[in-house]
Amino acid sequence: MSDGHTVTGATQEDDVHGYTDAKDDYLKRLRRIEGQVRGIARMVDEDVYCIDVLTQIAAVTKALQAVSIGLVEDHLGHCVVDAARQSPEDGAAKVREAADAIARLVRS
Amino acid sequence: MSDGHTVTGATQEDDVHGYTDAKDDYLKRLRRIEGQVRGIARMVDEDVYCIDVLTQIAAVTKALQAVSIGLVEDHLGHCVVDAARQSPEDGAAKVREAADAIARLVRS
Amino acid sequence: MSDGHTVTGATQEDDVHGYTDAKDDYLKRLRRIEGQVRGIARMVDEDVYCIDVLTQIAAVTKALQAVSIGLVEDHLGHCVVDAARQSPEDGAAKVREAADAIARLVRS
Amino acid sequence: MSDGHTVTGATQEDDVHGYTDAKDDYLKRLRRIEGQVRGIARMVDEDVYCIDVLTQIAAVTKALQAVSIGLVEDHLGHCVVDAARQSPEDGAAKVREAADAIARLVRS
16 A cells, blocks of 8 residues: 555555654645735735735745745655665656656746 | 825826736636645645645746736836836836836745 | 837937946846856866755856846836837837746746 | 765765766756856847847746756755665755755745
8 A cells, every 4th residue: 555655664654745744834834825825815805006915925935935845855855765765766766756846846 | 195106197096006907817816826725735634745735836836926927017017107107206116116026026 | 220119219229228227237247147157067077066066056046037137127117118108009018028028037 | 085975885986976977968058058148148248139138048047947957856866865875864964955955946
């Protein structure tokens, strides 16, 4: 049942990922971001000045990027490192997958 | 009652901004983004694989940037152009303000 | 001979753009950036540690973005504002063109 | 030759990095980018239209980002994976360092 990116030796690890330890922190940050997006919709609805809306969108984008960077670090530190310790092939596959995700992040 | 960034001579335009014509469209897009952020929190809560969470965050970031770019275009086409038609000084002030907002956007 | 994005009433304005006043400054910054890129090639040639190369590339990217943001501001303050003062149609065309350039910048 | 981020047990590898195998390719790309930056300076010197200069800067920024993403992938696949195979502590230190570099990249 292992999905190949979980801690070696665990018995029911399907759902254990790099970010599992910090899950509550990520959930809290994402809920705050959700509230900020709702706040931006309210700003638009109340005809707040364009520049102030833009400033708030830039803040939310930064907050989302910070979440992404945290997830990347957790992913490298768990899934990629674990795969590398299992075999060079598993490590190489995980590295390529992570690099593709980082590329999407840099370009977004 | 004018907030200083509206067309001179209008009588009740305090809350008319660059994006006013497209307000419903922006609200619809922001609500979709809010739902996407809620979906990302759900992915984290359900221990979805890190890379898939990252892909979804990149999609939301792109959607937010598209909203920003739309707002910038509306702002330039209304607030900045109107100010430039009023006086060179008003135009210059609006241009500087818009350039600062664009800089925050590029760096976010 | 006017190319449509120059100061109204000037007699030989073909090559007058938003950045003309600050041309020497832009040239100096671009030459510094060119030297930085050459320095990065030298780092790679001398097998400098990957992370240090990455840090230097991030610095050059930021320097290029700063040039872009300056050019956008100059462009808005001259070409776009001048067009808006000529006619709403000219202004609208310049705004759309500028917004497209800003979008490329945000996504790059 | 170990600089602390190379495979354990090697005795003379100071200058072997993640990108060593692809060094010629990186050098070629960086020289092309250097030429592109020189071309942008020439465009400014010849008073080319602002928007065309901006388009070219966006192309160079993208080319630099592509080099960065390649370096990150090479670094993860060599330095980080090798460190992880040596010890969890070495792996964790390299992961944190790589994550910081990725964060600078995303924000640049």
